Amino acid sequence: MRSQCVARSLGVVMDVEILSRLQFAGTIMFHYLFPPLTIGMGLVMVIIEGMWLKTGDVSWNHAARFWTRIFALNFALGIATGIVMEFEFGTNWAAYSRFVGDVFGSALAAEGIFAFFLESGFLAVLVFGWDRVGPKMHFFSTLMVFLGSCFSAVWIVVANSWQQTPAGYHVVETEVNGVPGLRAEITDYWAMVFNPSSADRLIHTLIGAMILGGFFVCSISAYYLIRRRHELFARRCFTIGVIVAAIFSVASLVSGHHQAQIVSQTQPAKLAAFEGHFKTGPGDLHLFGWPDAQAREVKYGVAIPGLLSYLVHGDADKPVTGLDAFAPEDQPLVWLPFQAYHLMASLGTFFIVLSCAALLLLRGGRIFRMRWLLWVFVWTVLGAIIANEAGWIAAETGRQPWLVYPSVQDGVAMPGLRTSEGLSESVRADQVLWSIAMFGLIYALLFGVWIYVLNDKIQHGPDEGASIARRSGTLRDAAAALAGQSRSLLESNDRREEPR
Amino acid sequence: MFDHDTLAMIWFALLGVLLIGYTILDGFDLGVGILHPIARSDEQRRIMMNSIGPLWDGNEVWLVTFGGALFAAFPYAYATVFSAFYVAFMLLLFALIFRAVSLEFRSKTENPAWRRVWDFGFFASSFLAAFLFGVAGGNLMLGLPMNQQLTVHQTLLEQLSPYPIVIGALTVTLFAMHGAIFLYLKTEGDLQKQVEQWIWRAFGFFLVVYMLATMFTLIEVPRATHKFEEHPWLWIAPVLNVLAIANIPRAMFRKQPAYAFASSCATIAALAFLFAVAIFPDLVPSTIDPDWSLTIYTARASVKTLNIMLLIALIGMPCVLTYTAVIYWVFRGKVKLERTSY
Numbered sequence: 018m019r020s021q022c023v024a025r026s027l028g029v030v031m032d033v034e035i036l037s038r039l040q041f042a043g044t045i046m047f048h049y050l051f052p053p054l055t056i057g058m059g060l061v062m063v064i065i066e067g068m069w070l071k072t073g074d075v076s077w078n079h080a081a082r083f084w085t086r087i088f089a090l091n092f093a094l095g096i097a098t099g100i101v102m103e104f105e106f107g108t109n110w111a112a113y114s115r116f117v118g119d120v121f122g123s124a125l126a127a128e129g130i131f132a133f134f135l136e137s138g139f140l141a142v143l144v145f146g147w148d149r150v151g152p153k154m155h156f157f158s159t160l161m162v163f164l165g166s167c168f169s170a171v172w173i174v175v176a177n178s179w180q181q182t183p184a185g186y187h188v189v190e191t192e193v194n195g196v197p198g199l200r201a202e203i204t205d206y207w208a209m210v211f212n213p214s215s216a217d218r219l220i221h222t223l224i225g226a227m228i229l230g231g232f233f234v235c236s237i238s239a240y241y242l243i244r245r246r247h248e249l250f251a252r253r254c255f256t257i258g259v260i261v262a263a264i265f266s267v268a269s270l271v272s273g274h275h276q277a278q279i280v281s282q283t284q285p286a287k288l289a290a291f292e293g294h295f296k297t298g299p300g301d302l303h304l305f306g307w308p309d310a311q312a313r314e315v316k317y318g319v320a321i322p323g324l325l326s327y328l329v330h331g332d333a334d335k336p337v338t339g340l341d342a343f344a345p346e347d348q349p350l351v352w353l354p355f356q357a358y359h360l361m362a363s364l365g366t367f368f369i370v371l372s373c374a375a376l377l378l379l380r381g382g383r384i385f386r387m388r389w390l391l392w393v394f395v396w397t398v399l400g401a402i403i404a405n406e407a408g409w410i411a412a413e414t415g416r417q418p419w420l421v422y423p424s425v426q427d428g429v430a431m432p433g434l435r436t437s438e439g440l441s442e443s444v445r446a447d448q449v450l451w452s453i454a455m456f457g458l459i460y461a462l463l464f465g466v467w468i469y470v471l472n473d474k475i476q477h478g479p480d481e482g483a484s485i486a487r488r489s490g491t492l493r494d495a496a497a498a499l500a501g502q503s504r505s506l507l508e509s510n511d512r513r514e515e516p517r
Numbered sequence: 518m519f520d521h522d523t524l525a526m527i528w529f530a531l532l533g534v535l536l537i538g539y540t541i542l543d544g545f546d547l548g549v550g551i552l553h554p555i556a557r558s559d560e561q562r563r564i565m566m567n568s569i570g571p572l573w574d575g576n577e578v579w580l581v582t583f584g585g586a587l588f589a590a591f592p593y594a595y596a597t598v599f600s601a602f603y604v605a606f607m608l609l610l611f612a613l614i615f616r617a618v619s620l621e622f623r624s625k626t627e628n629p630a631w632r633r634v635w636d637f638g639f640f641a642s643s644f645l646a647a648f649l650f651g652v653a654g655g656n657l658m659l660g661l662p663m664n665q666q667l668t669v670h671q672t673l674l675e676q677l678s679p680y681p682i683v684i685g686a687l688t689v690t691l692f693a694m695h696g697a698i699f700l701y702l703k704t705e706g707d708l709q710k711q712v713e714q715w716i717w718r719a720f721g722f723f724l725v726v727y728m729l730a731t732m733f734t735l736i737e738v739p740r741a742t743h744k745f746e747e748h749p750w751l752w753i754a755p756v757l758n759v760l761a762i763a764n765i766p767r768a769m770f771r772k773q774p775a776y777a778f779a780s781s782c783a784t785i786a787a788l789a790f791l792f793a794v795a796i797f798p799d800l801v802p803s804t805i806d807p808d809w810s811l812t813i814y815t816a817r818a819s820v821k822t823l824n825i826m827l828l829i830a831l832i833g834m835p836c837v838l839t840y841t842a843v844i845y846w847v848f849r850g851k852v853k854l855e856r857t858s859y
Contacts, residue, residue: 090621096574097617101610103584107599108606111668114599118592119818123826126589129582130833137578138840141571142847148855149847193593193816194665194809200592202819441600442668452607459611463618470625 034437036449037109040456042413044101046406047460051095053405056170056223057230057261058088059163064257066156076481080250081159082147083479084234089144090470094463096137101456109449113420113439119202120186120209121176128172136165167223174222178215180421181412182283185209188431199432201421213283217276218412224269225408228368229401231262236398237475239391247478255394256379263372269365274328281329284422285338287415290349291358292325292337293318300325300337305359308351313341315355347418354415357407364404371397524823525813528590529797531830535586537789539579540650541695541782546573548696550616550643551689552715553636561708562636566620566859568703568852573620575844577613589826593667593816594800601661601669601801602653605676609649616642624859644689651688655681658738658795660802665809667801680737687723687730691788694719695781698765701774703852713769716777720765727762734795740802741795751794758787 062084069077103125106114114122142150142158150158179186185208186201203209235258241251281288293308293315294300302325306318323333330337340348371393378384384391416422423433519527546569556562588595599606615638623635656676661669697716704712734741745751761783768777796802800816803809817823 093574093617093621096577097614100577100581100613103581103588104599104606104610106588107584107595108603109600111596111600114588114596115593115667118588118595119822122585122587122589122592122595122818123822123829126582126585126826127829127833129578129585130829130837133578133581134575134833134837134840137575138844141575141844145571145855145858146847193667193811196666203821203825206821206825441596441603442666443600443670444603448603452603455607455611459614463614466618466622470622473625 031446031450033440033444033446033449036446036453037440038436040109040449040453041105043453044098044105044456046409048095048098048102049406049409050402051091051098052166052170053226053229054091054233055088055095056166056226057228058084058091058233059166059230060227061230061234061257061261062088062159063163065254066159070152070156076249079479079481080254085143086474087471089140090467090474092140094467109441109444110439111441111443113434115198116200116434116439117180117421119200120179123203124172124176124179128169132165132169132172136162136169139165170222170226171219174219175210175215178218179209179212181416182212182214183422183424183431184212184426187426187429214279217272217279221269221272221276224265224272225405227265228262228269229398229405231258231265232398232401234258235262235394239394240475241478242385243388243391243395247481250479252382252385259372259375259379262368263376266365266368266372270369273362273365278329281337284416286340286343286347286349287354289338289340290351290354290415291411293351293355294325294337294339296341297339298336299323299334300329302328303359308355310351349415349417354411357410357414361404361407361411364400364407367400368404518824518827521817521820522814524820524827525817527827528817528823529793529813532583532586532590533789533793535579535583537786539576539583540785540789542576542579543573544692544785545569545696545699546576547643547647548692548694549700550639551647551693552696552700553640553643555715557711559632563624563854563859564704564708564852565700566623566639567854568700570620570859571844571848574617575841586826590818590823591800591813591816592818594811597663597667597669597801597811601671602676604673605649605652609646612642612645612649616646620859647689647692648685651685652676652681654688654792655684657801658684658734658741658792660804660810662805663801663803663809663811664805667811680733683726683730683733686726690719690723690726691785694723695785698774698778698781702778705851716769724762738795744794744797754787754790754794758784758791761787
């Protein structure tokens, strides 16, 4: 049927569908390292710059400039990898683009007009405008970049949610060149935008981004605290980061619970896959385990009896729809969404414990002397990245085999679109394989350079003006600050002229 | 609000506006990239990169919005074109990624080898992106071998036939000239004197390729000329185009670089307009059977969606133009290397 190619090294037959899915998964996951990071950092930067405006303390200004440099780096990678996503709908998923364009395209265009222009315009002022605009205008720009990045999340999450819980549309028969086809057309725009899962999904996505932003700031600050460098800066930023992380970690539990209830109503097959719930009936909640799709049970697991039913229905004995309620061709793969979902949920629980404990230990600055705990914070940022990625993996693999879920609109059944039906007819497996290899190469390079430059900026640290030296006073602090920039005095002088 | 045919026309026109906005704005920053290797010193290269530093990503958003608007307004054209140019567009994506990253990373460390690598990356990716835009445009002028199912089976090599290559050369030389004039506005002293030389050379290259492309178009794309017989008022566009081109050297002689820049903007707008006229009402002409061509009437989205999109554009575009104006105002004047520079 479709031209197939043998990926000899793997010894498996790979067709366009698998390859295109791999390519999309790889490029979106790489891209998705950056947007939540910029959204979350945006909030922290708004707070820091607000503190500067309020107190006039120049060290807040240095902190804002430091985070701006890091932010700009992350943002540039976000843009560069984001354009890819918009192109891939058309290049790899032409049939899908024809089916959803009328609905999905408008959300994407709205994202461009309402979000991207706002972000990219004010980003210029944020990054390059320190000496060109006044402090209030600069603060306003920071706020606009943050808002723009949130708007961007709004539109892309709306577009995604519509595919999972479609609303405000009907599927019509079309005919071009005498060839019949189907496509979704909008009937009610606001019903499309506020489809049953948009709001919950958006809130959960933004919360995930804020958690990542908080832990990212904590990670770098904790590193400085351990190394006894930039201590005033690090204490302040760590405190802000912990507060942000704690608030949003707790919020993610509430939002996650609510979202799971929505999923149980709108996409019961997905919830069943998340929980490895094979047979319809009262459901247990697995803490961990390995779902065996052949045996139709979760092996090596520990479960809390009845808790799934209780969480979904508020009654431990009520039945929860299992995978057996769906035809085999309508069931998602189980092990991947199960593990991704459980990984996300476990990490979320860990974030709550860690950030709340840290919040308590902030009193009297006890935490700043607990080096082992600071080390935990240095590495927890990786957990936050993984949790964000795992959430998407769960959401996207759990909805398979559908690209667009079938639904009932005004009593009429609307057909869905299967992932296998969405491909580009003209694209061959070898072309996709080639582009995956190229993306792999370029993204590996990008990742390496990103880490290198990020490390360089962290090692350079925030500028410390005379005011800070006077403030913290002691000889030891001054020595530590010097040592921090001590790769060579000459080098650091050079860099001061061109810190970016 | 409007009927379906009017909406399709409006959206064709709006996509034209987005395309012109994109080519004028990203045109100069791609041009700066194409000229990058000619600069003589590291400082000059940094000045060049910083002349577009705060502007390039805003400019690229025009492309993203063009893509989104094409997806929404003419989903069938989006699907056919993007999958037909699979390899070319993947190369374009790699170029755009590389460009963003080269700009961002080049000046991060002092190491000359590091800088040389990213300098080359910046040049090669700018050149490749400009060239591929031309190649895609040239192929659309010729038409694609699109079958009844709106699918195109064509390799990259087949897409690199002489006519698209000439159009690719046209976009490269046009953007180089446009970028040089932009740089003239943003520089001073010795660098500005050198840039003046570059303008003349780029103008010479552009003029040669422009004439070649014009003759080639008259031979290869007869459809383009038929439109002028049917609608003689369209002659305004080529006449303005030639006047704008002629005005570039005139303005440079008179030391009116802003006027020269306006003329090169007008040149780009006129060429984009001529491209739109040539393909109208098709979006993707089919070379297998002209009846299978995707027109604005067959590729369009529903009335409802086109109306909503129009509303979004009416609300959004004034905001976009406001921030674009604010940003260009904040970053007006000559480039100075500052603490926050690349």
